[in-house]
Amino acid sequence: MITLQNVSRWYGQVIGLNDVNCTIGPGLTALLGQNGAGKSTLMRLVTGQIKPTTGELKVFGMEPFANPEVYRRLGYCPEIDNFYEHYSGRDFVRFLARLDGMSASEAKIRTEEVIAMVGMSDRANRKIQGYSKGMRQRIKLAQAMLHNPDIILLDEPLNGLDPVGRREFIDVLGGLAAGGKCIVVSSHILFEVEQMTRSILLLHRGRLLATGDLRDIRDLIDKHPHKIRIETDNPRRAAELLAPLPNVVSMSFDRKGDALQLEVRDPNSFYDSLSGIVLEKQLEIRSFSSPDNNLESVFKYLVEA
Numbered sequence: 001m002i003t004l005q006n007v008s009r010w011y012g013q014v015i016g017l018n019d020v021n022c023t024i025g026p027g028l029t030a031l032l033g034q035n036g037a038g039k040s041t042l043m044r045l046v047t048g049q050i051k052p053t054t055g056e057l058k059v060f061g062m063e064p065f066a067n068p069e070v071y072r073r074l075g076y077c078p079e080i081d082n083f084y085e086h087y088s089g090r091d092f093v094r095f096l097a098r099l100d101g102m103s104a105s106e107a108k109i110r111t112e113e114v115i116a117m118v119g120m121s122d123r124a125n126r127k128i129q130g131y132s133k134g135m136r137q138r139i140k141l142a143q144a145m146l147h148n149p150d151i152i153l154l155d156e157p158l159n160g161l162d163p164v165g166r167r168e169f170i171d172v173l174g175g176l177a178a179g180g181k182c183i184v185v186s187s188h189i190l191f192e193v194e195q196m197t198r199s200i201l202l203l204h205r206g207r208l209l210a211t212g213d214l215r216d217i218r219d220l221i222d223k224h225p226h227k228i229r230i231e232t233d234n235p236r237r238a239a240e241l242l243a244p245l246p247n248v249v250s251m252s253f254d255r256k257g258d259a260l261q262l263e264v265r266d267p268n269s270f271y272d273s274l275s276g277i278v279l280e281k282q283l284e285i286r287s288f289s290s291p292d293n294n295l296e297s298v299f300k301y302l303v304e305a
Ligand SMILES: Nc1ncnc2c1ncn2[C@@H]1O[C@H](COP(=O)(O)OP(=O)(O)OP(=O)(O)O)[C@@H](O)[C@H]1O
Pocket: 011, 014, 015, 016, 017, 033, 034, 035, 036, 037, 038, 039, 040, 041, 042, 188
């Protein structure tokens, strides 16, 4: 549905997207990258708001810039909110349906359909100004679906959502993708994307660093020693019990003496062994965390790999 061939976009002296080649088809694809990676630039290019400086961009086989034929089949949820806050969600969506050219009765029917698709039927009469972030995202998505587009792009839709809201919204997106739509979602948070899809485009400083299955990238990361921090009242005992495990590469104590830092290979099998030891030897652990489980580490691994 979307193809980019050697697409670059410059903003004066600044490069927003650098020689990107990719195709995006039906299903849910995540654009993953840190701030400034080029995610919004790619979305603005695909939605025809800006033109590539060089290269060829096709959406449904056509150039999207200033092309209403493409716009009719695209839905877009920008990162910013731009609602009439004193409208109810239902009135807002119906108003946009009318702007889209639907008759009053068509607009009424279609509004109910899209509001139901995003699970807002029972709450859409409340004023938008009192909505949670999750409800705002749902209404934004509802209005983007009014004209039944084949491609829907959402810029950082999970920002600020609590875990329940995030799960629910991901389920709504998953449902649309399963129905054959092409859903493109940008995010800068790795674990958010992992909950959402396996299909990713990894952007870094305007370049496409990796595409495909997130699990392959995970495997690549897991080949490197993985840092794990275990907080416990007795780090020495923890060290004694964990040192014999085959995947532990190194260990050090935290200066305050209440944590153990480890480097392990194959973190999943380490976690399996850890839970066995905790139960069998009654090792008390307050918390454990993996400072490596973030996007920066992914880039570090990929760039250095
Ligand atoms: N209108 C603009 N004028 C000048 N530079 C821009 C403009 N828009 C984006 N850029 C630059 O292009 C690069 C890519 O920005 P872009 O907004 O696409 O990244 P992003 O991944 O969406 O990041 P963010 O999550 O911060 O929006 C950045 O270096 C940014 O500063």
